[in-house]
Amino acid sequence: MDLRSVTVGMPVSDLRRAVEWYQRVFALAEPDLEPADGVVEFRLGSIWLQLGEEPTARSGAEVVTRFDVADVAAERERLVGLGVEVGALEHVPGAVDYFDFADPDGNRLSFYTELPWG
Numbered sequence: 592m593d594l595r596s597v598t599v600g601m602p603v604s605d606l607r608r609a610v611e612w613y614q615r616v617f618a619l620a621e622p623d624l625e626p627a628d629g630v631v632e633f634r635l636g637s638i639w640l641q642l643g644e645e646p647t648a649r650s651g652a653e654v655v656t657r658f659d660v661a662d663v664a665a666e667r668e669r670l671v672g673l674g675v676e677v678g679a680l681e682h683v684p685g686a687v688d689y690f691d692f693a694d695p696d697g698n699r700l701s702f703y704t705e706l707p708w709g
Contacts, residue, residue: 603698664688688704
């Protein structure tokens with residue numbers, strides 16, 4: 592198998608509101624693609640984040656989309672400054688520091704920074 596890219600789809604109830612929220616939280620410009628009505632995509636590093644206006648009801652299974660950032664503590668403080676509700680900064684010795692948060696539709700997200708091994 593030769594995987595060449597990954598697209599993560601997020602259901603949103605109000606596409607305009609979601610685009611504005613993701614632009615603020617991820618410090619993004621305009622969407623990179625609008626492949627169909629009610630769908631926009633942002634290129635984030637090596638993945639595509641796809642926001643699609645569709646029902647946001649949950650099936651019971653919760654997925655968390657996690658993003659590696661250079662300085663998770665600084666990103667947490669930046670989001671707090673933007674008024675985003677964020678969880679505590681968690682520390683897993685020898686592995687990662689991370690925090691969780693959610694978008695306005697309840698899609699679970701997380702930022703983390705890998706720690707040096709050993």
